[in-house]
Amino acid sequence: MEASEETVRPHSIKRCLSGFELPKARMKGFRDWVFSQILSKSLVSSTPISVTSSFYDEGNQDEEDNEQGHSSSSVASPTSSASDLSYDGQSNQRISILPQVSDTEVFQSEDNVNGRRKDNLAKVEHLQIKFFRLLQRLGQSQENLMVPKVLYRIHLATLIRAGEPDLKRVNISSRRARAIAIQQEENGTPQLDFSCRILVVGKTGVGKSATINSIFGQAKTITDAFRPATNCIQEVVGTVNGLNLTFIDTPGFLPSSTSNVKRNKRIMLSIKRFIRKSPPDIVLYFERLDLMNSANSDLPLLKLMTEVFGTEIWFNTIIVMTHSSSPIPEGPNGYAVNYESYTSQCTNLMQHYIHQAVCDSRLENPVLLVENHPHCPKNIVGERVLPNGLVWRSQLLLFCICTKVLGDVNSILKFQNSVELGPASSARVPSLPHLLSTLLHQRPVSNPSGIDDEVEEILLSDMEEEDEYDTLPSIRILTKSQFEKLSKSQKKDYLDEMDYRETLYLKKQLKEDYRRRKEKLLLNEQQLLNSDNSDDQQAPPEPVLLPDMAVPPSFDSDCPTHRYRCFVADDQWLVRPVLDPQGWDHDVGFDGINLETTTEIKKNVYAMIVGQMNKDKQDFGIQSECSAAYVDPMGPTYSASLDVQSAGKDLICTVRSNTKLRIVKHNITDCGVSLMSFAKKYYVGAKLQDTLLVGNILKFVMSAGLMEGSRQVAYGGSFEAAIRGGDYPVRNDNLSLTATVLSFNKETVLSGSLQADLRLSRSTRATVSANLSSRGMGKICIKTSSSENLQIALVAVFSVLKALSRKRGANYTGKDVRD
Numbered sequence: 005m006e007a008s009e010e011t012v013r014p015h016s017i018k019r020c021l022s023g024f025e026l027p028k029a030r031m032k033g034f035r036d037w038v039f040s041q042i043l044s045k046s047l048v049s050s051t052p053i054s055v056t057s058s059f060y061d062e063g064n065q066d067e068e069d070n071e072q073g074h075s076s077s078s079v080a081s082p083t084s085s086a087s088d089l090s091y092d093g094q095s096n097q098r099i100s101i102l103p104q105v106s107d108t109e110v111f112q113s114e115d116n117v118n119g120r121r122k123d124n125l126a127k128v129e130h131l132q133i134k135f136f137r138l139l140q141r142l143g144q145s146q147e148n149l150m151v152p153k154v155l156y157r158i159h160l161a162t163l164i165r166a167g168e169p170d171l172k173r174v175n176i177s178s179r180r181a182r183a184i185a186i187q188q189e190e191n192g193t194p195q196l197d198f199s200c201r202i203l204v205v206g207k208t209g210v211g212k213s214a215t216i217n218s219i220f221g222q223a224k225t226i227t228d229a230f231r232p233a234t235n236c237i238q239e240v241v242g243t244v245n246g247l248n249l250t251f252i253d254t255p256g257f258l259p260s261s262t263s264n265v266k267r268n269k270r271i272m273l274s275i276k277r278f279i280r281k282s283p284p285d286i287v288l289y290f291e292r293l294d295l296m297n298s299a300n301s302d303l304p305l306l307k308l309m310t311e312v313f314g315t316e317i318w319f320n321t322i323i324v325m326t327h328s329s330s331p332i333p334e335g336p337n338g339y340a341v342n343y344e345s346y347t348s349q350c351t352n353l354m355q356h357y358i359h360q361a362v363c364d365s366r367l368e369n370p371v372l373l374v375e376n377h378p379h380c381p382k383n384i385v386g387e388r389v390l391p392n393g394l395v396w397r398s399q400l401l402l403f404c405i406c407t408k409v410l411g412d413v414n415s416i417l418k419f420q421n422s423v424e425l426g427p428a429s430s431a432r433v434p435s436l437p438h439l440l441s442t443l444l445h446q447r448p449v450s451n452p453s454g455i456d457d458e459v460e461e462i463l464l465s466d467m468e469e470e471d472e473y474d475t476l477p478s479i480r481i482l483t484k485s486q487f488e489k490l491s492k493s494q495k496k497d498y499l500d501e502m503d504y505r506e507t508l509y510l511k512k513q514l515k516e517d518y519r520r521r522k523e524k525l526l527l528n529e530q531q532l533l534n535s536d537n538s539d540d541q542q543a544p545p546e547p548v549l550l551p552d553m554a555v556p557p558s559f560d561s562d563c564p565t566h567r568y569r570c571f572v573a574d575d576q577w578l579v580r581p582v583l584d585p586q587g588w589d590h591d592v593g594f595d596g597i598n599l600e601t602t603t604e605i606k607k608n609v610y611a612m613i614v615g616q617m618n619k620d621k622q623d624f625g626i627q628s629e630c631s632a633a634y635v636d637p638m639g640p641t642y643s644a645s646l647d648v649q650s651a652g653k654d655l656i657c658t659v660r661s662n663t664k665l666r667i668v669k670h671n672i673t674d675c676g677v678s679l680m681s682f683a684k685k686y687y688v689g690a691k692l693q694d695t696l697l698v699g700n701i702l703k704f705v706m707s708a709g710l711m712e713g714s715r716q717v718a719y720g721g722s723f724e725a726a727i728r729g730g731d732y733p734v735r736n737d738n739l740s741l742t743a744t745v746l747s748f749n750k751e752t753v754l755s756g757s758l759q760a761d762l763r764l765s766r767s768t769r770a771t772v773s774a775n776l777s778s779r780g781m782g783k784i785c786i787k788t789s790s791s792e793n794l795q796i797a798l799v800a801v802f803s804v805l806k807a808l809s810r811k812r813g814a815n816y817t818g819k820d821v822r823d
């Protein structure tokens with residue numbers, strides 16, 4: 005038997021055994037859909053969604069009161085700190101405990117004064133004007149990736165909330181707002197009124213107070229290199245570039261350990277009490293970049309924060325990493341690590357911990373690098389510059405503005421409670437049209453020879469013909485120098501001839517491969533028959549070469565490859581460990597198992613099991629499919645399968661049955677039924693599909709089906725016409741046109757799509773896919789690849805860039821900047 009050293013990453017099940025199609029895409033498809041449904045609700049806010057009430061609510065009141073009983077004097081009330089703090093001489097910069105008014109409230113008060121109610125769109129437009137004015141003041145170019153992202157989210161949010169008559173207004177609002185902002189900044193009126201409340205939290209000594217001082221450019225709070233400096237919650241107020249900033253500086257948490265939990269919780273509860281009346285717009289969570297590594301885990305602290313403040317706190321949190329110019333630690337093998345890769349590694353690690361603390365991996369918190377050391381290099385205007393060239397102070401202000409503006413838009417348009425974080429809840433209901441289209445596009449269990457039915461059909465028809473390749477006269481292969489000596493037309497003829505021969509050779513190979521597989525199947529049948537009669541010696545199974553695993557060049561005890569090996573002891577079962585490099589047990593890293601098998605139980609009866617199971621301290625996940633099929637070589641194929649996969653705390657179980665009939669030679673009829681159970685609801689579906697092959701070139705597929713569940717029914721059907729190139733399946737040129745109709749809830753959606761895969765010349769391929777639906781939505785995608793003619797690629801790149809820049813100039817908001 006072959007030794008296998010291969011490990012599998014989670015959710016990337018690979019196929020090793022041939023014979024059956026592994027329906028992984030389908031297995032994941034439903035889960036993806038569940039999450040996309042939820043995410044689509046948060047269009048405004050994949051990162052900063054304004055905090056919901058539970059972050060500030062009266063929840064845990066009993067607990068807080070209990071804790072308060074024990075609270076030490078280290079966390080003083082805000083009023084006690086005010087007396088220690090003095091004005092700094094500038095009228096607009098002081099440390100005080102002023103109640104803050106949010107911008108939304110400002111709108112409301114203005115509206116009352118004017119005696120008329122501004123509509124929500126006007127409020128959003130007003131915010132956009134402010135946003136553009138602030139960008140000008142910060143000197144932030146609108147090319148900064150954050151800016152179009154924010155504008156795009158505002159645009160989407162307003163589109164969702166706008167009524168039909170307002171759509172035109174929404175589309176031009178951003179351009180209008182920009183023009184007004186420029187005008188207002190030139191005139192200096194009206195006065196820009198923007199305030200922001202920022203809560204800073206993190207472990208002690210990470211540089212929270214130092215960062216506040218750096219932002220204001222003066223020592224407004226006390227810092228200390230040797231002992232905790234901030235002993236009470238205090239507000240630090242000041243103005244930077246016309247922005248009224250209020251920082252809520254808090255005492256630092258102690259490193260996570262069982263003895264510190266109580267103290268940390270006490271600090272958090274007092275912060276929670278402090279912010280209840282006037283909640284912050286933004287939370288800055290501090291970490292030291294130079295001390296980040298997986299051994300120094302912050303997870304318990306992040307979990308405690310989530311427990312005390314609620315998951316919503318993470319919606320508005322920006323992660324700030326101080327000491328970003330300090331020397332970064334060496335890599336595990338003693339070599340220096342590149343700055344960019346170290347920072348992205350730390351960012352990923354931090355995000356991973358937050359995902360674990362929230363039990364949800366959809367959050368994406370912005371990360372900002374900061375350096376407060378007085379000797380940090382500065383640019384000509386005296387701003388601190390990081391080793392990667394970033395001027396962090398203006399970047400931090402920009403992040404704050406963006407978060408605040410999006411938060412305000414969320415509250416104006418009432419999006420606050422549209423997203424719930426946490427493990428998947430069973431309240432989700434799958435969409436029937438989605439389930440139906442999955443059923444219609446499901447491929448039945450394929451032939452055990454491992455070759456597609458249609459390909460088999462073509463190969464069988466070609467089988468009788470003599471291999472054309474063998475009848476070809478021999479040809480002399482030219483060396484490079486000989487080829488160079490040929491004239492242009494001779495070169496072309498030579499290459500055409502080679503191309504022709506290559507196609508014929510590939511055809512021959514495919515046929516031989518098919519013949520071999522068929523013979524093997526026959527041999528197996530024979531052996532089965534013989535073994536019934538006598539105990540003849542069996543031929544040893546063909547060894548399988550498994551892919552090698554990349555092993556680091558030097559020994560590293562942290563690399564599991566050096567410690568764990570696995571063997572394939574039996575070619576019937578393929579069992580592999582699943583490696584999760586970011587799993588809770590970073591020492592071992594394996595927290596799952598992957599299993600695959602295909603076997604012939606009886607003559608013409610095949611069984612297949614494919615599955616993966618992951619288990620760690622919190623989560624248990626399973627994805628598996630068990631199928632059994634009866635394949636009559638001359639006639640029908642009957643199959644049944646059970647598909648089990650986990651979605652959050654629920655299990656999705658699907659039982660399917662399929663019958664494939666070949667009554668007429670070029671016609672394949674496929675009938676299927678499916679029963680799915682999810683969250684105590686059942687969904688039943690049925691489909692009928694007919695495939696007609698006309699020669700080797702034309703193919704027509706018609707299908708119709710329905711899906712029923714939750715007392716609703718979705719109907720649908722599709723028609724596909726495909727033309728293949730003469731050299732199919734060796735050359736995969738094809739053109740297909742599909743029309744689909746889906747009807748659900750008295751609404752019928754028609755859609756059409758085109759897919760073309762063409763070989764334009766010997767070295768150039770083009771793929772075109774386009775679709776359009778009766779809802780007016782569509783997509784077109786053109787891909788070309790060429791191994792020659794670099795100039796074509798350059799022309800393509802140039803024209804795409806030009807089109808993009810023209811579009812950007814015309815309208816920021818119409819573009820999906822997320823890609």
Ligand SMILES: Nc1nc2c(ncn2[C@@H]2O[C@H](COP(=O)(O)OP(=O)(O)OP(=O)(O)O)[C@@H](O)[C@H]2O)c(=O)[nH]1
Nearest residue numbers: 209210211212213214228229232233234256327376
């Ligand atoms: N080199 C370097 N030193 C920093 C940086 N940020 C803060 N420090 C230093 O770290 C020490 C602690 O900083 P503080 O701002 O007091 O830390 P803190 O997080 O407010 O601590 P607590 O108030 O105890 O919660 C001070 O001596 C700072 O000068 C940084 O980015 N780089």
Ligand SMILES: [Mg+2]
Nearest residue numbers: 212213233234
């Ligand atoms: Mg401090």
